Amino acid sequence: MSWRAALPESPPVATELPAGPAAPVGVDRSTLRLALVVGGLVLAVLLGFGLGRLNPPPTAASAGVPATAGHTHPAGTGAHSHGGADVAQAGGADAGGLSISSGGYTLAPSTVEFPTGRAGQLRFQIRDERRRPVTRFAVVHDKPMHLIVVRRDLTGFQHLHPTMAADGTWSVPLTLPQAGAWRMYADFTAVADDGRQTAVTLGADLAAPGPYAPRPLPAPATSTTVDGFTVGYEGTPKAGETVPVRFIVRSGAAAAPLEPYLGSYGHLVALREGDLGYLHVHPGPQAEPGTVTFWMTAPGPGRYRMFLDFQVGGVVRNAAFSLTVA
Secondary structure (H helix, E strand, C coil): CCCCCCCCCCCCCCCCCCCCCCCCCCCCHHHHHHHHHHHHHHHHHHHHHHHHHHCCCCCCCCCCCCCCCCCCCCCCCCCCCCHHHHHHHCCCCCCECCCCEECCEEEEECCCECCECCEEEEEEEEECCCCCECCCECCECCECEEEEEEECCCCCCEEECCEECCCCEEEEEEEECCCEEEEEEEEEEEECCCCCEEEEEEEEEEEECCCCCCCCCCCCCCEEEECCEEEEEECCCEECEEEEEEEEEEECCEECCCECECCECCEEEEEECCCCCEEEEEECCCCCCCEEEEEEEECCCEEEEEEEEEEECCEEEEEEEEEEEC
């Protein structure tokens, strides 16, 4: 039976038409449907044109920021991404190490308290979004993991390179020489199952029991001495701008014979006073003996402490500088 309701039939009625022009014929249903369809299509086209005028397609200015281009990696450095560099191209930079989780990865230390002035063992894992220990890391600046440890007053700087066990647990001997609150930074490039590489810096607090007497940050200076070497720098870091900072190392009046360390002639970390925001600054090629240039983007105004690692005669030394970014 048809889904339509059955209508009763009416008996035929004889109707006499008046003489004159023929009566108009009723509109055919098929013709009516066709007219409605065509009208609907015309209306849709007109509406689409109007909406297109209200919502124009994205222009180059509103499209996504392009990825960093033209970056060269130092010798011994695997290809990897630079989250900070990408942000800098967009007009600013973010300090790293402010969070224990970022970019889908989490820093999980096994212990955070160490005896003051005595050697301990720092162990930690890097875990992914599914809480699985990460075991694949790219070699960046000659190492798969760079570990920075510093007290909250920016003293006691240490640059360490832990080793990883098969289960993804990193370990390294650690001594916190003075009591107080400390900060650890895990600087690494993780390799996902699909081969995608993500550069991340994660941070966590450490503690050494005892009375904490923070030291004031030394006054800004562009030169210092370390083990008989004079170390100075040229350049003025600016908030939100990428500028070159050139370090010169001298032994007496002569340029120091710098040796490659961690894939370049120097390694620079900058930390921001207050929140301890972390900047891992990437070096350029050596232009002259005894020099190394870094491209630095300060994320905002404030006081910073820069730590330069350099190697001469097989010995790594560290020169520290305070600076104020306007």
